[in-house]
Amino acid sequence: MQKKIEITSELLNNLIFSIEKKDNSSVLKIITEMHAADIAEILENLPTKEAQLLFELVDQKRSADVIVELDDDLRESLLSDLTSKEIAEKVIDNLESDDAADIIGEFPGKQQEEILALIEDAEHANDISDLLTYEENSAGGLMAKELIQVNENWDTKKCLKEMHKQAKNVKKVYSIYVVDNNKKLLGTLSLRQLLLSQSEIPIKKIIKKDIASVNTGESSEAVANIMNKYDLIAIPVVDRHNRLIGRITLDDVIDIVKEEAEKDYQMASGISEDIEANDKIWTLTRARLPWLLIGMIGGVLGAKIIGVFDIKNNFELAFFIPLIAAMAGNVGVQSAAIIVQGLANNKLKLDGIINKLMKEFGVAFVNGIICAIIILGISFTLGYNLMLCITVSISLLSVIIFAALFGTCVPLILHKNKIDPALATGPFITTVNDILGLIIYFIIGEALLI
Amino acid sequence: MQKKIEITSELLNNLIFSIEKKDNSSVLKIITEMHAADIAEILENLPTKEAQLLFELVDQKRSADVIVELDDDLRESLLSDLTSKEIAEKVIDNLESDDAADIIGEFPGKQQEEILALIEDAEHANDISDLLTYEENSAGGLMAKELIQVNENWDTKKCLKEMHKQAKNVKKVYSIYVVDNNKKLLGTLSLRQLLLSQSEIPIKKIIKKDIASVNTGESSEAVANIMNKYDLIAIPVVDRHNRLIGRITLDDVIDIVKEEAEKDYQMASGISEDIEANDKIWTLTRARLPWLLIGMIGGVLGAKIIGVFDIKNNFELAFFIPLIAAMAGNVGVQSAAIIVQGLANNKLKLDGIINKLMKEFGVAFVNGIICAIIILGISFTLGYNLMLCITVSISLLSVIIFAALFGTCVPLILHKNKIDPALATGPFITTVNDILGLIIYFIIGEALLI
Numbered sequence: 001m002q003k004k005i006e007i008t009s010e011l012l013n014n015l016i017f018s019i020e021k022k023d024n025s026s027v028l029k030i031i032t033e034m035h036a037a038d039i040a041e042i043l044e045n046l047p048t049k050e051a052q053l054l055f056e057l058v059d060q061k062r063s064a065d066v067i068v069e070l071d072d073d074l075r076e077s078l079l080s081d082l083t084s085k086e087i088a089e090k091v092i093d094n095l096e097s098d099d100a101a102d103i104i105g106e107f108p109g110k111q112q113e114e115i116l117a118l119i120e121d122a123e124h125a126n127d128i129s130d131l132l133t134y135e136e137n138s139a140g141g142l143m144a145k146e147l148i149q150v151n152e153n154w155d156t157k158k159c160l161k162e163m164h165k166q167a168k169n170v171k172k173v174y175s176i177y178v179v180d181n182n183k184k185l186l187g188t189l190s191l192r193q194l195l196l197s198q199s200e201i202p203i204k205k206i207i208k209k210d211i212a213s214v215n216t217g218e219s220s221e222a223v224a225n226i227m228n229k230y231d232l233i234a235i236p237v238v239d240r241h242n243r244l245i246g247r248i249t250l251d252d253v254i255d256i257v258k259e260e261a262e263k264d265y266q267m268a269s270g271i272s273e274d275i276e277a278n279d280k281i282w283t284l285t286r287a288r289l290p291w292l293l294i295g296m297i298g299g300v301l302g303a304k305i306i307g308v309f310d311i312k313n314n315f316e317l318a319f320f321i322p323l324i325a326a327m328a329g330n331v332g333v334q335s336a337a338i339i340v341q342g343l344a345n346n347k348l349k350l351d352g353i354i355n356k357l358m359k360e361f362g363v364a365f366v367n368g369i370i371c372a373i374i375i376l377g378i379s380f381t382l383g384y385n386l387m388l389c390i391t392v393s394i395s396l397l398s399v400i401i402f403a404a405l406f407g408t409c410v411p412l413i414l415h416k417n418k419i420d421p422a423l424a425t426g427p428f429i430t431t432v433n434d435i436l437g438l439i440i441y442f443i444i445g446e447a448l449l450i
Numbered sequence: 451m452q453k454k455i456e457i458t459s460e461l462l463n464n465l466i467f468s469i470e471k472k473d474n475s476s477v478l479k480i481i482t483e484m485h486a487a488d489i490a491e492i493l494e495n496l497p498t499k500e501a502q503l504l505f506e507l508v509d510q511k512r513s514a515d516v517i518v519e520l521d522d523d524l525r526e527s528l529l530s531d532l533t534s535k536e537i538a539e540k541v542i543d544n545l546e547s548d549d550a551a552d553i554i555g556e557f558p559g560k561q562q563e564e565i566l567a568l569i570e571d572a573e574h575a576n577d578i579s580d581l582l583t584y585e586e587n588s589a590g591g592l593m594a595k596e597l598i599q600v601n602e603n604w605d606t607k608k609c610l611k612e613m614h615k616q617a618k619n620v621k622k623v624y625s626i627y628v629v630d631n632n633k634k635l636l637g638t639l640s641l642r643q644l645l646l647s648q649s650e651i652p653i654k655k656i657i658k659k660d661i662a663s664v665n666t667g668e669s670s671e672a673v674a675n676i677m678n679k680y681d682l683i684a685i686p687v688v689d690r691h692n693r694l695i696g697r698i699t700l701d702d703v704i705d706i707v708k709e710e711a712e713k714d715y716q717m718a719s720g721i722s723e724d725i726e727a728n729d730k731i732w733t734l735t736r737a738r739l740p741w742l743l744i745g746m747i748g749g750v751l752g753a754k755i756i757g758v759f760d761i762k763n764n765f766e767l768a769f770f771i772p773l774i775a776a777m778a779g780n781v782g783v784q785s786a787a788i789i790v791q792g793l794a795n796n797k798l799k800l801d802g803i804i805n806k807l808m809k810e811f812g813v814a815f816v817n818g819i820i821c822a823i824i825i826l827g828i829s830f831t832l833g834y835n836l837m838l839c840i841t842v843s844i845s846l847l848s849v850i851i852f853a854a855l856f857g858t859c860v861p862l863i864l865h866k867n868k869i870d871p872a873l874a875t876g877p878f879i880t881t882v883n884d885i886l887g888l889i890i891y892f893i894i895g896e897a898l899l900i
Contacts, residue, residue, distance in 0.1 A: 173641050192623045233701060249683065251677075254700065254704055257707060265787060295777055299825075303772070319761075322772075322888060325775055326880065330720050334719055334721055334741070341716070347727060438772060
């Protein structure tokens with residue numbers, strides 16, 4: 001039984017030490033039994049030079065699997081040391097068509113053709129070249145061509161014999177697809193059914209017909225949603241004539257589910273590109289600057305608004321500007337997050353916008369009353385002028401209710417207009433709510449104080 | 451081939467109309483061919499009374515699958531109409547042990563025993579009762595007991611025969627687990643290997659030994675991470691003597707991966723419980739109030755800080771309070787989000803905190819310089835006093851750098867102390883950064899203006 005590897009600094013230091021001393025046998029002792037995913041993790045945590053030396057020591061059979069697991073940057077750097085011939089033989093030949101196509105797709109067009117021409121197995125090369133024609137974020141771009149298919153006119157005996165042949169090229173067998181003479185997908189035969197059936201029964205009799213399939217053009221997110229909703233481990237991909245051309249497995253989709261959820265979080269945090277902490281400074285800057293600029297425009301508008309009111313003679317109003325702005329922002333972000341996640345999980349689509357607003361009004365009203373009473377008590381106790389305390393308290397209640405309704409409405413409206421509602425969360429909602437919160441505060445302040 | 455169902459308001463209205471007219475044949479026509487997950491989605495979008503009437507029309511075989519797909523609230527309400535006997539026969543008998551245990555686990559202890567006693571298949575009842583002893587968020591709580599296991603001493607022929615027997619109880623067959631005479635897990639036999647092997651070869655010769663397994667006590671998140679890292683569709687669960695006792699499939703884990711990512715987002719948005727837009731007003735209020743109170747404390751501190759400085763004679767400083775506070779908050783949230791996601795994806799664990807800070811300093815410096823120059827230009831153009839413009843510009847640069855470093859440090863420190871770093875994002879970071887931003891602004895303001 002393989003042990004789970006904990007990749008510690010100690011392990012890494014040992015490896016670096018052995019690599020630098022060119023003590024290959026010690027290095028091999030450490031990595032020989034390791035899973036490709038663990039080797040990939042180690043490579044990502046080594047300096048580039050050491051990573052290159054270590055990668056050269058990985059046996060040919062596993063190096064392809066290691067390459068698949070790596071981050072784009074390191075993969076590019078390790079592959080750039082190999083010739084097209086080595087890439088074809090060491091890497092591509094040992095991968096299923098979907099992973100192979102993903103890797104070849106990262107090379108410039110000319111080298112793609114060069115590598116494809118060097119692949120020994122013509123069918124494999126054809127499969128990959130076919131996959132390269134699909135959009136990356138579509139079912140076609142996700143699928144693998146390797147699958148087991150049987151004809152509806154066969155019986156279970158012939159079926160087992162044919163599967164025996166096909167299984168040589170398929171690493172993971174989860175479903176057996178049944179097609180007619182024109183390759184049109186009719187249904188599946190589960191391995192369980194095959195195990196349970198008597199020999200020599202016609203396939204037609206045990207085929208399971210009510211199965212889900214997706215079209216090559218379906219978006220990755222739609223594929224992930226369908227597989228998740230129907231608890232599918234694998235799903236067949238068909239062309240527009242319903243001919244079976246590939247299959248997608250759940251492990252290829254799990255990262256999409258994760259990235260979707262993470263993307264909403266990134267947008268809510270004011271990050272406009274899919275970045276990682278390891279990216280370069282300029283990439284990180286570029287992803288963050290746009291939202292900061294929006295915040296800045298908001299800040300300048302805020303300055304203008306405060307300038308409109310007579311702050312000079314009511315300078316005490318300034319004390320609670322941060323409170324009002326912060327609460328407006330916080331409430332808006334909360335409301336928007338609930339709506340964005342609800343939309344992402346398909347929990348909201350049939351509810352009317354009016355119902356949502358009524359409910360949000362209820363939540364905001366309860367929270368607002370509680371906060372308003374507390375702030376009235378605290379500010380009065382702290383010795384602020386009573387009219388100022390009342391102004392802050394009433395403003396806070398109004399701002400909380402307003403910000404909640406605004407935070408609810410905006411993502412719903414964007415969604416209705418087919419714009420990603422996550423855009424509304426984060427800096428945009430915070431900024432707008434800041435400004436509107438200030439306006440409410442100063443209007444109430446002028447009415448009560450002046 | 452089953453069509454994908456689009457659940458539209460029109461479809462729902464038709465259903466409600468037919469249900470109210472007690473036109474059962476029309477209702478059945480609509481739902482007969484539907485997947486359980488689609489029926490569940492429809493039920494969740496119907497008024498409670500109509501949902502109950504519709505659920506009664508679902509055939510016995512599918513009603514168990516429908517129940518599994520429902521949200522907790524609706525499930526509870528539909529099940530409360532059934533007797534323990536009906537629950538045992540209609541629902542539990544038709545489910546695999548993991549889903550059955552999840553549902554029984556929602557009943558009070560006494561009714562749990564009542565239902566268990568009414569399950570016809572004693573082994574099924576035993577399996578469920580065993581699963582109920584594990585923590586909900588552990589491998590034991592996730593696993594199903596149904597699996598196919600063979601003895602290392604059998605040959606492939608005997609193996610196929612035994613699998614034939616066992617497959618009757620297992621809905622999804624992905625792996626065949628090989629155990630020794632003491633039920634200790636030795637490895638797996640893939641269906642592919644079995645298809646490829648000659649008959650009557652000893653299992654020992656084709657067993658795949660280097661497989662990952664998890665212990666019953668492993669957390670759900672750890673299971674999800676392992677399955678995701680090693681691209682596993684199913685993973686065996688063992689007890690502390692390495693005896694095989696269950697298996698977890700990827701479709702049971704995908705929701706955990708999703709919830710993990712969503713939880714970080716919720717915390718960043720200032721929501722302290724796992725809530726959904728459909729929850730009750732009081733639940734929603736309770737989840738949101740704590741963070742609003744933190745924001746309020748921050749606001750009061752902000753008022754105190756502003757009061758310390760001579761705002762009366764430098765009232766113009768008040769104009770840019772919202773700008774400084776908003777930018778401090780935005781930058782802090784961005785930095786923290788990058789660290790939190792990096793930690794969640796295991797991308798950071800080996801990098802030193804110093805490196806992270808240096809990089810974050812670089813990003814903040816570039817963003818800060820750009821923002822400082824822009825605000826200097828804008829504010830001067832708008833006619834504000836030059837010294838005020840310079841104050842705002844210098845403060846903004848300082849605040850951006852400070853907030854970025856703070857937003858980076860806090861989650862890293864929390865993580866090091868085994869506290870969920872997501873706690874640091876959202877209102878907490880925003881609030882602290884607001885306050886520290888104000889202090890920086892007023893100190894610089896006093897130095898330059900007074």
